[in-house]
Amino acid sequence: MTESTHHADQSDGLADQRAGSGIVVLTAAMQLLHMNRQATELAKKINAAEQAGSAARSAHGVLPTALTELCGEIIKALHVRTEAKDWEQFELKRVSGDPSQPILLRGFGLPDRAGVEHARLVVTMEELGRRQSLNTDHAREKFQLTNREQAVVEHLAKGWTNKEIANALLITEQTVKEHIKHIMRKTTATTRTGILVQIFNS
Incomplete structure (x- = not known):
């Protein structure tokens, strides 16, 4: 070059x-x-x-x-x-x-x-x-996410449904919903997309 x-x-x-x-x-x-x-x-x-x-x-x-x-x-x-x-x-x-x-x-x-x-x-x-595409490590620190919550966020970013996330993490859909509720509280988001916007902008 x-x-x-x-x-x-x-x-x-x-x-x-x-x-x-x-x-x-x-x-x-x-x-x-x-x-x-x-x-x-x-x-x-x-x-x-x-x-x-x-x-x-x-x-x-x-x-x-x-x-x-x-x-x-x-x-x-x-x-x-x-x-x-x-x-x-x-x-x-x-x-x-x-x-x-x-x-x-x-x-x-x-x-x-x-x-x-x-x-x-x-x-x-x-x-x-790309740098911030899935900077979930930074987001984990900023929003005090647990490892499991961080994994849920990574799957949310792929557009996965609760059922798909539950299957991947070997947990129930109800547990996924609980995790999402906690993540919403921590990121002050009200929707799944809102979570991603917060994470990507973190």
């Missing part, structure tokens, strides 16, 4: 981190209005991860299932949160893609006085860098 290409690589990497967010804007009818280059790249990664998880699933065009499901939740929320100010402190989040390099999706609505059908959906996508 020559000196100049090495520098170019480094500055590209920095630019990527700064311009890191993918942005997708859709109508309430799920018509795509805008999708920046970063979002297109990240959507490809999520699609690849989703298809790897289930070979039978056919490609959903450009938009990954995780994204379309999140948009569905935004549309539901728009029926309740009809004013722009209702969205100032509120966003829907989910983590998807490959667990070794998860992608955080944050979604919110831009309501329109003319009704939900005129609203816009905005989703930002950002890669939770």
